[in-house]
Amino acid sequence: MSTLVGKTALVTGSSRGIGRAVAERLGREGARVAVHYRRDEAAAKDTVSAVEAAGGSAFAIQAELGVPNDAQTLWDAFDGHADTLDILVNNVGLEPGEFGIAATTPDGFDDVFATNVKAPFFVTQHALGRMRDGGRIVNISSTLTSHASAQPEYVTYAMAKSGLEILTSALAKQLGQRGITVNTVAPGLVETEPTKAKLFNEEARQFAASLVALGRLGQPEDVASAVAFLVSPDGGWVTGQYLDTSGGMLL
Structure with missing residues (x-):
């Protein structure tokens, strides 16, 4: 059963992964x-094609998030295709290029917070005037906000996602x-x-899978x-x- 017929959704960072x-x-x-999508137009078009092949409807929009006027650019692109919104999924994220407090520079810190906190905040702000009553907003965070001590080198990412x-x-x-x-x-x-690149061997x-109660790594479809x-x-x-969607990681 199709439960979202007649709804319009925006998923940020949806050309790949989750x-x-x-x-x-x-x-x-x-x-x-x-x-x-941010830069990879081909990947975004491939996602659109996959949605359409499964019987759905989609369109691609480009905007760099984490830069000045990013939210306005995003919504200007959206408005060229749709005039109302029902679902917003703030998925886009940026992992740090510098790890741990000693190595983190002010510019690196600002980049992580600009993409993971400031961009979703203002994307959502702009969305509210377009969103119909009864809408849905989902923010994609990370279990690192609850288990930062397990990977302290990701301190800026965990701090930002907690926002x-x-x-x-x-x-x-x-909005209730x-x-x-x-x-x-x-x-x-x-x-x-990105995860596969980190887990470079079997x-x-x-x-990593042994840390998960359900005994395997998550798949994007699980989320x-x-x-x-x-x-x-x-x-x-x-x-x-x-909602923790880690399969019971680090229980």
Whole structure:
């Protein structure tokens, strides 16, 4: 059953990885999906084609996030294709290029916060005037906000992603009267291309999987399923929540 027929969704950073899986899933559920990309137009078009091949509808929009006027650029592109919004998934993220407090520079710190906190904040701000009552907002965080001591070198990333969780709580309260739900989804280790590059051999991969209660690494589709529930009619009574989608990592 297609639960999102007649809905329009925007998924930031959806040309690959978790964002692509979310875009494809929402498309299969009947939503018309705006596939946002930063630079890789070919990957975004491939995601659009995948959504359409599965019977859905999608269009690609480009905007660099984490730079001045990023939200306005994004929504100008969106407005060229659609005039209302029902679902916003703030998925785009930037991992640090510098690890640990000693190595982090002010510019590196600012880049991480600009992409992971400032961009979703103002993308959401601009979205609210376009979003219909009863809409859905999902912020993609990370279980590192709960387990920062497991990977302290990711301190700036964990700090930034924790800001999304505060945004979720505040907006859930503020937007409740409009019937708009706001939730956080927090993946653990997910087998995307960046993760595969880090787990460069089978031994490392098996060790990482051993940290997960369900005994395997997550797949982008696992996270997409959680998002699909939250934006569906069945998720309409869930707001202001943090949903761990790590398969029970570091329990």
